[in-house]
Amino acid sequence: MTAAPDKKTSFQSLILALQTFWADQGCVVLQPYDMEVGAGTFHPATTLRVLGTKPWRAAYVQPSRRPADGRYGDNPNRLQHYYQFQVILKPSPDDSQDLYLQSLRHLGIDEGLHDIRFVEDDWESPTLGASGLGWEVWCDGMEVTQFTYFQQMGGMECDPVAVEFTYGLERLAMYIQGVDNVYDLDWNGLPKDQGGLTYGDVFHQAEKEFSAYNFEHANTEAVARHFKDAEAQCGALLALTPPLPLPAYEQCIKASHLFNLLDARGVIGVAERAAYIARVRALAKGCCEAWLVSQGEGV
Amino acid sequence: MAELLLEILSEEIPARMQARAADDLKRLMTDGLKKAGLTFEDARSFVTPRRLALVVDGLPVNQPDVTEERRGPRVDAPEQAIQGFLKGNGLTLDQCEKRTTPKGEFYFVVVERKGQVTADLLPEMFNDMFQVFPWPKSMRWGTGGQRWVRPLHGILCLFDGAVVPMAVGSTKSTNSTIGHRVLAPGVIGVNDFAEYRDKLENAQVILDADERRKAIAGQAEKLTKKEKLTVKIDNSLLAEVTGLVEWPMALMGRIDEVFMDLPEEVLTTAMRHHQKYFSVVDAKGKLAPRFIAVANTEATDDGKAIIAGNERVLRARLADARYFWDQDRKRTLESRVAGLDGVVFQQRLGSVLDKAERMAKLARTLAEYTGVDPDLAERAARLAKADLTTEMVVEFPELQGVMGRYYALADGETAEVAEAIADHYAPQGPADRCPSASVNVAVAMADKIDSLVGFWMIDEKPTGSKDPFALRRSALGVIRLIVENELSVPLLELFTAVYGFFPPSYNKERSVIPADVLARDLLDFFADRLKVHLRDKGVRHDLITAVFSLGDEDDLVRLLARVEALETFLASDDGEHLLVAYKRAANIVAIEEKKDGVIYDQPVDAGNLADAEEASLHAGLEEAAPRIAKAVAEERFADAMSALAGLRAPVDAFFDKVTVNCDDQTLRANRLRLLSRIRGALGGVADFSKIEG
Secondary structure: OOOOOOOOOOHHHHHHHHHHHHHHOOOEEOOOOOOOOOOHHHOHHHHOOOOOOOOEEEEEEEEEEOHHHOOOOOOOOOOOEEEEEEEEEEOOOOOHHHHHHHHHHHOOOOOOOOOEEEEEOOEEEOOOOEEEEEEEEEEOOEEEEEEEEEEEEOOEEOOOOOEEEEEEHHHHHHHHHOOOOHHHOEOOOOOHHHOOOEHHHHHHHHHHHHHHHHHHHOOHHHHHHHHHHHHHHHHHHHHOOOOOHHHHHHHHHHHHHHHHHHHHOOOOOHHHHHHHHHHHHHHHHHHHHHHHHHOOOOO | OEEEEEEEEEOOOOHHHHHHHHHHHHHHHHHHHHHOOOOOOEEEEEEOOOEEEEEEEEEOOEOOOEEEEEEEEEOOOOHHHHHHHHHHHOOOHHHOEEEEEOOEEEEEEEEEEOOOEHHHHHHHHHHHHHHHOOOOOOEOOOOOOOOEOOOEEEEEEEEOOEEOOOEEOOEEEEOEEEOOOOOOOOEEEOOOHHHHHHHHHHOOOOOOHHHHHHHHHHHHHHHHHOOOOEEOOOHHHHHHHHOOOOOOEEEEEEOOHHHOOOOHHHHHHHHHHHHOOEEEEOOOOOEEEEEEEEEOOOOOOOOHHHHHHHHHHHHHHHHHHHHHHHHHOOOOHHHHOHHHHHOEEEHHHEEHHHHHHHHHHHHHHHHHHHOOOHHHHHHHHHHOOHHHHOHHHHHOHHHOOHHHHHHHHHHOOOHHHHHHHHHOOOOOOOOOOOOOOHHHHHHHHHHHHHHHHHHHHOOOOOEOOEOOOOHHHHHHHHHHHHHHOOOOOOHHHHHHHHHHHOOHHHHHHHHHOOHHHHHHHHHHHHHHHHHHHHHOOOOOHHHHHHHHOOOOOOOHHHHHHHHHHHHHHHHOHHHHHHHHHHHHHHHHHHHHHHHHOOOOOOOOOHHHOOOHHHHHHHHHHHHHHHHHHHHHHOOOHHHHHHHHHOOHHHHHHHHHHOOOOOOOHHHHHHHHHHHHHHHHHHOOOOOHHHOOO
16 A cells, blocks of 8 residues: 655655654754664763753654664564654653644644553663653554653763653654555655655665675674774773763764674674673763763763 | 542553552551541542542541640659650649659649641641652652652642642642543532542543443443454453543454464454454454454544554554564474573573473473373473574563464474473463373473472572562472372472583582482472462361471372371361370470470380380380381371371370379380370371471
């Protein structure tokens, strides 16, 4: 099933609508972080900015990579590369839920016709030493957003508390466009003969190739070596006086992604896996602490 | 008499926490009321996804006055002490009364404490409740330092119709609430509980979870009945769904026919696990291509869009499941076994591959006791865990075993092996179905005994309420498998053998706990579990202890036969008397041994029996002891008991006629030995000292 192209519901217009809505709520609209990350949360605009007392509101798209989720482009719902739309509001406003629901209305989801529910789903990122409480938001049984009140980041308490909304853009678009296969999503709202493109046109080849790379061809020795290098570089940057938390954090992000890649290649034993996670967490913690110090809010 | 109405409005409370939270709210508030001396007629609490509410009826508007008598210092106490007492109670000396007590003359005073206005006591009570509320997980939000399960949005508190002023952070109490988030978001003012409840219902909020539950079940039944189908009401799912809606609306959707050839368990699990849908079956009990979803709203198009959306989500879920099902069957279970080295069983106990290999060995041994081909048992045990690496089980862990069965059949394994794989996690608890096919029993036992010995080895035994590896359930599982299938299994021997299956890398642990000590300790754990299990069936736990404490019984079926024989015997007239006599004999011997500092366990001197009654008791014991031992050894427990019964008359006669503590010290010592011998003879059957009554 392919949706009739429609500029109002196209994938890109969805992103534009969210950007407009959250810009109106006083968010700085950022661009994706230019590195491989597993989720929008890894963007320093979330990881680092949720720490400390300074207010912060940001919204951005973040391409996210989960090497183990690749399906060679064969599965209609699973991707190793997908888009998240991330919103961070610090401190979390009293009307967080209302704002979120307004954003859905802004996307054309009529609450009178649909069933929106908040289903418990606490969030935890062992690699970031982060945790939060919240829900997955369901729209007619489909999980469309992860809604989290951050409690901890880098092992430190968040005070004030920030709220994070992570919209799964493909799912949301599939829902709004009424398509069953992610590759059938209408990307730009134009008929095919006028340059209309689907998600498949844009990404299908990439899904196939990256699945093969992630599962079969990534040179595990090199990846393991890169991990060590990133870890060492991160440590070195944190050991400077004063430390350089932002470049150090990039190395932490790099290490985290390399670990995911090794994991997808199936070369990490079970005990080793826990050790890798602990190593990335130690880096994240160090970066978070150095960031706070750089903000004049030392730990 | 007045009514207290309290509502705490918040963002969505996790469904699993709701019932407990309603109980806790009631308990904490009524404890506070009781502590303040405030009586009431009735207290009821309610919970919806967004609110916790409490109504207390029949409260007094004032705390009762209390008259209290206080004792002051002694009349001759230093002036300072007396002045201190007066000052502390706001009194003058002439208000005090002198009274003489056995300890001397004291000042006394009667203090009348005026009861406070009830409403004035409520804020502190509320605050105490709010601070200590035992949420399994609570959180902070915004800039405030408060904690609650989710951000707080309102407090409604009325006492006798008036707002009780109280606050949490910037949230102040009012006489109002709000209705359903979408259908009735406006503010609702209320004066009392009846109005609160009614107005909420008009605002699309059913306050009572029980009513919502019934509504869901009723609606689902109505929808399915139209198509001559039946909804399968799963109570824990129903409870969860009830906690997700304030205004339930059951809707029926269709499952695409192309998915109906997936295994039933896959369909129902995918629906239940991710989507919280109820399954629907036809008249024959076969899964129908329908599902019931419960929405939290009344849509303007009668739910058409909601149904379409849910159907689409389910299609995606089932497409995933189909993908897993097809992928998984491309590889045999056998080929997956090696990959189990990547799945941890327990960090210190190695991988699931290690476990599967131990289970295979153990299943071979157990095959001997369950009477099955050892090759078959070994094969099933080896493959039992292989489905853990299938995509389906990674996605739906609750399908472990079940998928193993399907995949084994697809691989061309025998039906026996497939069924044994499916069954090997059972029984999970006292009410679960207990496997009975011999292969299944062998594999199910192998899985559990391996875990028990392993965790015992690394000293991860259950303690108090903590049992993270569900070892109590495992032990009960083994007990049920043995007892319900009437198997004769020497547990101590088995535990020791399994101990030997763990590789040398566990030497460190092994040097701490030797095999025989571990086996003994684990058997004691089994005894405890057996007692708990049988207590529910009305078997006397003291009898189990009495038999177990002899230390010679590790065959549960034999043990139970012995307990049963003992129970029958003790219920008889002979048994009852003999038990009394035993206790008397044991008592006397114990007292005299303590007094004399001598143990009277030497043989009785047959040439030194003065009275006819002692001689006949001696003869009786000499005759009964070997008969009892032989009968027990041959598992003729009823015969052992009748040998015991024969002792009643001589024992009774002995106590009637013979004075144990006579002046002749030689006679006395010999009589004490005779009594001690009673203990010995009975000890062949059970440790009678452990029997109550």
